Amino acid sequence: MQQDVRLPLEGLQHAVAIDVLLHGPLSRKQLAARLGVSPGTLTRVAGPLLEAGLLVERALVQRSSSGRPGIGRPEEPLDLELGRDFYVGVKITENTLHCVVTTLRAQLVTEISRSLASLEPSAVADQITDVVGELSEEGRNIRALGVSLGGQVSRNSLVLEAPLLGWSDVDLGALLKDRMDLPVVVDNDVLSLVRAERWFGAAKDSDHFALITIGAGIGYGLVAGSGILEGPDPGLSTITHFPLGIGGGVCSQGHTGCAESLLTTKALLSRARLALDENVTHDELLALADTNPAAASIVETAAYGLGKLIASVANLALPEKIILTGDGVDLALANREALDRGISDHRNRRATPIDLEIQTVSFAEWARGAAATAIETFVVGR
């Protein structure tokens, strides 16, 4: 007999829904093959999901199955209805709220920013509430909210420590739940970005990858195994003070030549000030490197050190793929040769080359990560 649809979905129904969510429109045939069940079973499972409106049938397509194209009955791809439910992601920085609305598949729909009037937790919660209200005004059905920030977060709600915001032990999740009738999840910003990559981004088909962010800080996230984000101290960037032994700068905690002292935007600019005797921006420094040897030396040294860091991650965490992202990635893009040299100098010559993907990332991407976390928590489940 045909089973009814009960939420949350369980068993095969759940597996079918998730596979469609993560891997785009799929025909029953394809789904049956992917999930290792018979076509008959898949028909039975998909039936109720279609009836309940959770899945929809898209236009028929002829599969050009290796050989002559389009013969036989066309496939009937099953897909999610993306125009109905939406998710909000908010990334909190020291002075701005970056907000996005996404579909269930974490595709960007709208993005807006708001200057933060105050860093006082309840004021921030008020402002987030206002923005969510605004975003749902246009008749959009918002299903969940994800919030991310730089810092350690416990139980998807409690901000243990957020140095840039000056928070410790702030239960932002509770503040938000008091203000709106919406499932809310709060998480570390880098981990949110990892989740977005894991489910909807460049690492969709990899279950073992690392993500490094450079910019104001150095972030690190690792995925190994079935969608599990690892680490006993989630949100504590254990890579920040990784000893690179290059450059000789001193970081905020007194380490000489650590990643923070070499790679953060602040570190780059303070070196530039010393060497060039003028204040420049990050972009100006990179541009200047084409003509000014002192500037070139600074950025090349940093890119080389970044390569060493990437090689160390590859050597010790053994990922299939490494994603490099963050505001500071231009450093890597503009000095690819020094970066690659840093990698190969610290990598066994017999090792397989690193699958390194460098992504430019906007603030909307960070906010999208927060939305992806909400989707993972409340839809993908488990």
Added chain:
Amino acid sequence: MQQDVRLPLEGLQHAVAIDVLLHGPLSRKQLAARLGVSPGTLTRVAGPLLEAGLLVERALVQRSSSGRPGIGRPEEPLDLELGRDFYVGVKITENTLHCVVTTLRAQLVTEISRSLASLEPSAVADQITDVVGELSEEGRNIRALGVSLGGQVSRNSLVLEAPLLGWSDVDLGALLKDRMDLPVVVDNDVLSLVRAERWFGAAKDSDHFALITIGAGIGYGLVAGSGILEGPDPGLSTITHFPLGIGGGVCSQGHTGCAESLLTTKALLSRARLALDENVTHDELLALADTNPAAASIVETAAYGLGKLIASVANLALPEKIILTGDGVDLALANREALDRGISDHRNRRATPIDLEIQTVSFAEWARGAAATAIETFVVGR
């Protein structure tokens, strides 16, 4: 109806057998709870396994269930018959074959060593064949053979590169299969040790741990997720040339201050020769450190560097636990203070302390790892 036993075991039968193998004698009640099935189902599954002799019932025990002890019907623990089938593990070093016989649960039964007459692959295969013959002579039913060595091994058979033996592209698995009628698996020695820890050792209940060996070389293995050993280049020790920036020695590949140049037995002894102007053994050097400042400086520097290495593994691979083992662990045991300083200096103060286990390891342990690999391959399966 009651299902028969067909090998290899599948589904619940397989799950029950593996759980008993890995987690000792367990009653039906406990097994049902662990596997998440009803007691009735477990009775039905266990029946045929008992009938086929794969499982046996042990003496009844009264469970002292939190409160007054021993009330109600006692449990009937199911266990494996360990006195029937045996496994052989062989570790090949430059001059010796280290061989063990173990039970299905990788418990040591016998150990013997043989000097290698020649490093020629077919001669080594001959000698292994002889030893296995000898070990099975005493009426023991040997079910499988595991062989491990330092080097990269492909498809559990083909030795791509084994520098210490001078081998490259030697299909040792094929040579052995030609000589005996026994399932054979060949693997890297460090990975074998990791497998032994994973299934039968200190990491039995952890699914995310790292193992570091020090001695003649520096070995590294990482487990993350359901029993999966990670890494695109299995058996290639990506940690050997990890840059520690300590000590100033130069390694075989020209790196200054890398792990090899600081931590291997050879590196320690060559420093000792320089500083003390005499040849000492590893043990003598450690003993000398109590009285001789120069010797103390050498071993403390090395222990500090080892701590830095351990901290880096913890920071980048994010394991729950790190096992340190190998012939050279005495360095760590004798200089625990310097080791811990090296760790804490390179670890975020807010991070949870590393669960570090230091194990002394005999050559029999290495061979046991090989046996464990055979058991994993041919019994645990998948």
Added chain:
DNA sequence: GCAAGTTAGTTGCAATGCGAAACTAAGTCA
């Protein structure tokens, strides 16, 4: 030493979920 209580293990029953295979549907090609 026997009844009452407690926990482990077994069995009968009904429901479920699945695969196999025959069947229908929807297209192409000559």
Added chain:
DNA sequence: TGACTTAGTTTCGCATTGCAACTAACTTGC
């Protein structure tokens, strides 16, 4: 238009499971 190809459906029967009533094996108290 009919032969062919591939996707999706339906019917049938079977294996597996949980549930709940059952038996088995023990302790404790009288």
